[in-house]
Amino acid sequence: MSRVPSLSRDDAASVHQQPLWDRIEAERKMPTANIFRSLANAPVLLDAFLSYANAMRDSSLLSPKLRELAILSVGHATGSEYEIAHHQSHGRKAGLTDEQLAAVADGDSAELFNDTERAVIALAHESTINVNVSDATWAAAAKHLDDQQMVELTLTIAWYNSGVRVMGLLGIELEDSYRK
Numbered sequence: 001m002s003r004v005p006s007l008s009r010d011d012a013a014s015v016h017q018q019p020l021w022d023r024i025e026a027e028r029k030m031p032t033a034n035i036f037r038s039l040a041n042a043p044v045l046l047d048a049f050l051s052y053a054n055a056m057r058d059s060s061l062l063s064p065k066l067r068e069l070a071i072l073s074v075g076h077a078t079g080s081e082y083e084i085a086h087h088q089s090h091g092r093k094a095g096l097t098d099e100q101l102a103a104v105a106d107g108d109s110a111e112l113f114n115d116t117e118r119a120v121i122a123l124a125h126e127s128t129i130n131v132n133v134s135d136a137t138w139a140a141a142a143k144h145l146d147d148q149q150m151v152e153l154t155l156t157i158a159w160y161n162s163g164v165r166v167m168g169l170l171g172i173e174l175e176d177s178y179r180k
Helices: 015-027 034-039 043-058 064-078 081-093 098-103 115-130 135-142 147-170
Strands: none
Touching: 015 043, 034 043, 034 147, 043 064, 043 147, 064 081, 064 115, 064 147, 081 098, 081 147, 115 135, 115 147, 135 147
């Protein structure tokens, strides 16, 4: 059960918060995901949260497929049902097959992932579990990605690690529409 109220447009404390709800409704799926409804308790930070997330999604040179592999790896490494459920559909849109989506948790399926994809999965997993990563793990990914992509990958992994921790701390529940 969520530890803070899941707010809606009707709960906005002032007319000044209505543009934030306009933004959420324009940029995100409807109905509004529980994470945004919970973060709406801190509207200024939610607005910044959305801007950062949008920049990673829309302005990154990192391919959507690699981004989603990293995010799903973070979700699996932390056991975040919420993260995994929300990013399976993004992964499909980015070109991941159902078989690949099922195999992300292991990451070692040589026949399902190419060298770059395996390196991204390994980097995301190792960083999530150990925080620091070995030079070998870093080099395996850096062999395929330029410096900008490596920084973007690093920020993506770190961002979604913070996201799963926000979800865990706030007790954000997975929406019924995502439950199988």
